[in-house]
Amino acid sequence: MILFDPTEHPHKRFNPLQDEWILVSPHRAKRPWQGQQEKTPADNRPDYDDTCYLCPGNIRANGIANPDYEDSYVFDNDFAALKNEIIAQPEVASTSFFKFQPEYGICRVVCFSPKHNLTIPEMEVSQLTKVVQTWIHEYRTLGAIEEINYVQIFENKGSIMGCSNPHPHGQIWAQHTLPTKVAKVATQLNAYFQKHQRTLLEDYLTEETNAEERIVVRNDFFTALVPYWATWPFETMIISNRAISNITEMTKEEQLAFAEILQQLTIKYDNLFETSFPYSAGIHQAPTDGKEHPEWHFHMHFYPPLLRSASVKKFMVGYEMLAESQRDITPERSAQLLREQSTIHYKKQRI
């Protein structure tokens, strides 16, 4: 029998946030790639584009003109997936297999900056702090609405991630019910807290801080790391060092430190393949159901699709859709590659 080597041998790792396993195949990183090549994003956008519906002063699909905003700007999504209308519970009852329920919600767009050609890694920390404050404001005000029990803040960056406009922006979907994956996390966090009287991520962070090898960047208030159970090749998570249950609990110092780590992590991403690094990112935090949630621990996930270069992504298909998530490169190796990147953006290094 051969001795197990996690840098060489296929193995499974457990994700305690989703209560699931993922398959790691380190040796497979060597396989040649003859499949689809992704287009790399153009790098010559103007700072104002008169055809962009997010630029200041331009007119949106509903005929309304954007104000001449200076920092961030929030509006209701013109093509919202959720509707701000209370619908009567349907008369047709759910049967055993046709089980459904109407869903109520509000979808918003958050422009991060008036400048069409910026992205988070290219913004100043002072500007990013204003984005953080906008998220705080939205979480607080949307969460205060009686029917809204959960607020999902996220960003899709890059056309490869389904983003249809390169103007720096994110989205917020706020809704009545807890979405499936969030409900799963809630169950896991709650079970852990009941048992240990500490948050799951508090204890996880202690183990990761001792291990060191998956830490990418950190400051006094936040830690960015590649989770032990990461599924995407360069997946990371920013965790607050202190167990806060939601973004409104951040002190001024923490808001600044969060903006800083956001900037540093995304600069490292851009530097890795010298490209505007695509990802979906989003915050997991306590429901806004009016209850206390000491079990929740603020964190932000980054799910970037790129695998080997600016043009070769990881496909989560076939086996992954039917059976289990799978990765080639180990999380430890990914963390090392990201850690080694400079926190000065490659475009600024060139000047």
Place this chain on the structure above:
Amino acid sequence: MILFDPTEHPHKRFNPLQDEWILVSPHRAKRPWQGQQEKTPADNRPDYDDTCYLCPGNIRANGIANPDYEDSYVFDNDFAALKNEIIAQPEVASTSFFKFQPEYGICRVVCFSPKHNLTIPEMEVSQLTKVVQTWIHEYRTLGAIEEINYVQIFENKGSIMGCSNPHPHGQIWAQHTLPTKVAKVATQLNAYFQKHQRTLLEDYLTEETNAEERIVVRNDFFTALVPYWATWPFETMIISNRAISNITEMTKEEQLAFAEILQQLTIKYDNLFETSFPYSAGIHQAPTDGKEHPEWHFHMHFYPPLLRSASVKKFMVGYEMLAESQRDITPERSAQLLREQSTIHYKKQRI
């Protein structure tokens, strides 16, 4: 208050196989699309390509030449994600957060035909019956191996689905443990069977047969439908009318009928946007752990990414990755669009 209309209003539907909800936003199908356009696959492949590592007679990465095969041909994947080596359990114990286990398995490639330019919808039923018999043989022989407790048969079709070679082929990953999603399905099927002494899919099929509106195509032995809880725009499932737990239980008649419905469903897919319709597809069936599995009910999932045309796909990003799967078009409308398609392939209609 407004009366609920499932063709207009956002709602959630429950997936009893995965024990999760998905968000349906029917009205959102109207939103304009300005994002990424997919390349449509070229339609002029030769029936033999001397650079293809799957064509008969050609030499593969490991230096071995493929035989001059006539129907299907199976070999061990040269870049396998799982390894056919028993690894000693590691000495380092799993901690509470660094939980892992070595995984053992065998990865195979199944060429469906020696002809480089065919795809399942373009193959004859007699040829597809041989593919079905190959799957039966592989499930039986791999499943008979002591260490193999689960056999995942699947196909990634199209470069948009991470397929790196257009030669018609699928894969088989056979392994020691039950993969995460399969384990979830197993739990659900088992709970249902314990309670009702019938399989979950048997009862589901009865409800769908009565409802009619999500059925795409059927014959005496199989039914293809858009599941009530489908997440991908044109997701379908082929279910055996009789509750068989795995593919080896198929009679000769059922093998033929399965080949027929495979062909008809995929022809409808190709006809929908007059393109070689990409998808990941795969069979869910009983584990090969040597136990009886009356709770399992053979079915095959099709997860195709296209949404509006041959070049616009659905992106499962942002909200979907962090919170919950989401779809725009209703499953009923998708089923209708597929049902309306001819079962004669568009290329043959042109002649």
